[in-house]
Amino acid sequence: MSDPLPHPTSLVQRLREAQAEHGWLPRPLLAGLAGELGLPLAHVEGVASFYRFFHLQPVGRYRILFSDNITDRMLGNQALMADLCRRLGVQPGVMRADGRVSVATASCTGLCDQGPAMLVNHHQVITRLDAERVARIAELIEAEVPPAQWSAEWSRVDDNIRRADVLLGSALAPGEALAAGLARGPEGTIEEIKRSNLRGRGGAGFATGTEWALCRQAPGDQRVVVCNADEGEPGTFKDRVLLTRHADLVFEGMTVAAFAIGAAQGFVYLRGEYRYLLEQLEAVLQRRREAKLLGEGILGRDGFDFDITIHLGAGAYVCGEESALIESLEGKRGTPRIRPPFPVRHGYLGRPTSVNNVETFCAAAYIVQRGSAWWAGIGTPKSTGTKIHSISGDCERPGIYEYPFGTRVETMLVDCGARDTQAVQVGGPSGTCLSASEFGRRICFEDVPTAGALMVFDRSRDMFEVARNFAQFFAHESCGFCTPCRVGTELVVRRLDKLAAGRGSRHDVEVLYELDKLMHGATHCGLGGAACNPLRDTIAKFRPSYERHLKSLHFEPGFDLDAELSEARAATGRDDAGAHLESSHE
Ligand SMILES: Cc1cc2nc3c(=O)[nH]c(=O)nc-3n(C[C@H](O)[C@H](O)[C@H](O)COP(=O)(O)O)c2cc1C
Ligand code: SF4
Numbered sequence: 001m002s003d004p005l006p007h008p009t010s011l012v013q014r015l016r017e018a019q020a021e022h023g024w025l026p027r028p029l030l031a032g033l034a035g036e037l038g039l040p041l042a043h044v045e046g047v048a049s050f051y052r053f054f055h056l057q058p059v060g061r062y063r064i065l066f067s068d069n070i071t072d073r074m075l076g077n078q079a080l081m082a083d084l085c086r087r088l089g090v091q092p093g094v095m096r097a098d099g100r101v102s103v104a105t106a107s108c109t110g111l112c113d114q115g116p117a118m119l120v121n122h123h124q125v126i127t128r129l130d131a132e133r134v135a136r137i138a139e140l141i142e143a144e145v146p147p148a149q150w151s152a153e154w155s156r157v158d159d160n161i162r163r164a165d166v167l168l169g170s171a172l173a174p175g176e177a178l179a180a181g182l183a184r185g186p187e188g189t190i191e192e193i194k195r196s197n198l199r200g201r202g203g204a205g206f207a208t209g210t211e212w213a214l215c216r217q218a219p220g221d222q223r224v225v226v227c228n229a230d231e232g233e234p235g236t237f238k239d240r241v242l243l244t245r246h247a248d249l250v251f252e253g254m255t256v257a258a259f260a261i262g263a264a265q266g267f268v269y270l271r272g273e274y275r276y277l278l279e280q281l282e283a284v285l286q287r288r289r290e291a292k293l294l295g296e297g298i299l300g301r302d303g304f305d306f307d308i309t310i311h312l313g314a315g316a317y318v319c320g321e322e323s324a325l326i327e328s329l330e331g332k333r334g335t336p337r338i339r340p341p342f343p344v345r346h347g348y349l350g351r352p353t354s355v356n357n358v359e360t361f362c363a364a365a366y367i368v369q370r371g372s373a374w375w376a377g378i379g380t381p382k383s384t385g386t387k388i389h390s391i392s393g394d395c396e397r398p399g400i401y402e403y404p405f406g407t408r409v410e411t412m413l414v415d416c417g418a419r420d421t422q423a424v425q426v427g428g429p430s431g432t433c434l435s436a437s438e439f440g441r442r443i444c445f446e447d448v449p450t451a452g453a454l455m456v457f458d459r460s461r462d463m464f465e466v467a468r469n470f471a472q473f474f475a476h477e478s479c480g481f482c483t484p485c486r487v488g489t490e491l492v493v494r495r496l497d498k499l500a501a502g503r504g505s506r507h508d509v510e511v512l513y514e515l516d517k518l519m520h521g522a523t524h525c526g527l528g529g530a531a532c533n534p535l536r537d538t539i540a541k542f543r544p545s546y547e548r549h550l551k552s553l554h555f556e557p558g559f560d561l562d563a564e565l566s567e568a569r570a571a572t573g574r575d576d577a578g579a580h581l582e583s584s585h586e
Contacts (some may be wrong), residue, residue, distance in 0.1 A: 011331030051314035060102035069108035087138035092421035108234035160399025196372035202357035209319035230320035233428035237454030253361025336434035379405030393456035432531035433537035485528030
């Protein structure tokens with residue numbers, strides 16, 4: 001299929017291609033791209049510098065990125081990375097003098113059920129790392145063996161489906177849901193989705209039928225359907241498995257949405273870490289075109305034209321936020337937009353755009369085929385149907401579990417073989433941390449909502465270190481657009497590092513509370529708003545973990561309250577910053 005992207009919008013993809021060819025992005029190359037796309041060089045440089053997978057300085061011909069999620073750490077990634085660096089004589093984040101290799105970390109690569117994991121040259125994944133694999137990898141790099149010739153077994157990615165329910169356990173023939181949608185008509189399809197009370201699986205839980213209706217009704221004649229496959233929330237890997245095992249179903253759901261909304265153009269925004277899935281996804285798309293399930297006159301219906309392009313991300317978690325995702329699709333930096341207007345009215349290139357999660361499209365396809373009553377009969381009244389969970393951490397059987405909404409956390413812990421569990425992080429770092437007294441709670445929008453991650457921590461884990469890893473994640477992924485998030489996330493990391501080094505006092509915990517309050521209402525997008533969630537939960541529920549790191553229970557001698565307050569004010573731009581601190585000091 002010819003690339004439907006107008007040229008400037010293809011910038012991010014062009015940068016990826018250029019880097020895949022040259023290894024990094026030297027200035028003359030950027031200047032060439034700028035000329036070709038009719039863009040100022042400063043714009044091209046600004047976009048390239050935004051994404052972590054683009055390199056404006058030379059990097060090693062072998063670029064190794066260790067996944068650095070908390071579950072990778074629990075599986076020993078830090079010692080393995082130190083070992084690899086020692087064997088290769090390289091410092092983390094610094095290219096070796098001969099230009100052969102660089103080793104660094106990436107946020108979660110979506111392989112938590114089979115970590116520790118690494119990415120090689122942004123293209124190849126290696127799972128289940130251990131000391132032996134690391135030693136062999138060092139030898140292969142020294143011998144300049146291309147990664148494509150390394151053991152295929154190392155790149156094996158298992159689906160690990162442990163519990164299948166109606167989505168993972170049934171089969172839908174390609175075109176079946178689409179035929180049901182055509183029979184219902186666009187309005188009838190939207191009504192069916194509304195009646196099912198399907199809520200988006202990407203986190204916010206917005207009613208999918210309402211979103212499609214708003215998009216259909218929005219002024220404009222070129223509508224767009226986007227599948228959000230950015231899956232950047234640490235601990236989440238269910239979309240990886242849906243795209244691996246059920247790509248047809250995902251594309252079917254997107255095509256049903258296109259029919260209902262009246263869209264001719266579709267995108268899958270695939271996170272860069274899942275680059276290894278690209279060829280097989282393209283092959284499924286091609287098969288669907290040949291079967292008349294994509295392209296012009298789908299299933300013989302005149303005027304029903306729709307096709308899907310896969311757009312690869314480049315290592316920016318914030319691009320999972322729907323408006324940042326759209327900016328990235330347009331070839332720009334992934335800075336979240338000011339909303340309203342919402343994407344359903346003003347999305348990709350100003351066109352009405354519906355952005356939905358991978359799992360949402362799968363559910364929608366089934367609902368259109370089997371009917372809303374069937375779906376609404378599963379789960380709870382406000383959370384209908386099933387939810388797919390990615391379970392990882394301290395359990396015997398990490399992997400994918402599909403449950404009806406309303407299932408209790410304790411049931412999931414038994415099923416995955418968790419023992420002596422101290423805490424469960426539901427929904428990734430942006431979600432909720434539950435302590436043992438809360439394991440009777442239910443996963444649903446009425447109680448504990450989730451985008452699909454469930455990380456298990458047994459009693460040997462230091463919950464302070466868990467919170468510190470999450471804080472590092474948010475500071476690393478803040479896009480830097482607004483001050484409270486950019487500075488606030490860094491200040492949180494600094495405080496936690498101080499506590500970890502044994503130099504902190506109770507005052508530091510107070511400041512952390514304060515930073516949470518200040519950031520909560522003052523940030524531009526959900527990333528900054530959620531950045532302190534793990535901190536708040538763990539301080540409240542696992543206070544002893546923090547106390548163990550406190551140097552003293554009082555303010556340290558020489559503590560300068562004024563300096564602390566002006567730091568908090570500078571961070572947030574709010575004059576009331578630190579009011580709580582002042583009163584507690586008095
Ligand atoms: C920082 C941030 C990251 C997000 N990442 C994702 C993601 O990886 N996948 C996803 O489906 N939604 C993600 N979302 C939510 C999307 O903005 C959006 O709500 C979702 O794609 C809508 O799809 P749904 O209605 O099917 O849930 C993220 C939101 C924020 C604030
Ligand atoms: S809250 Fe953070 S991620 Fe969101 S726009 Fe502001 S700086 Fe960027």
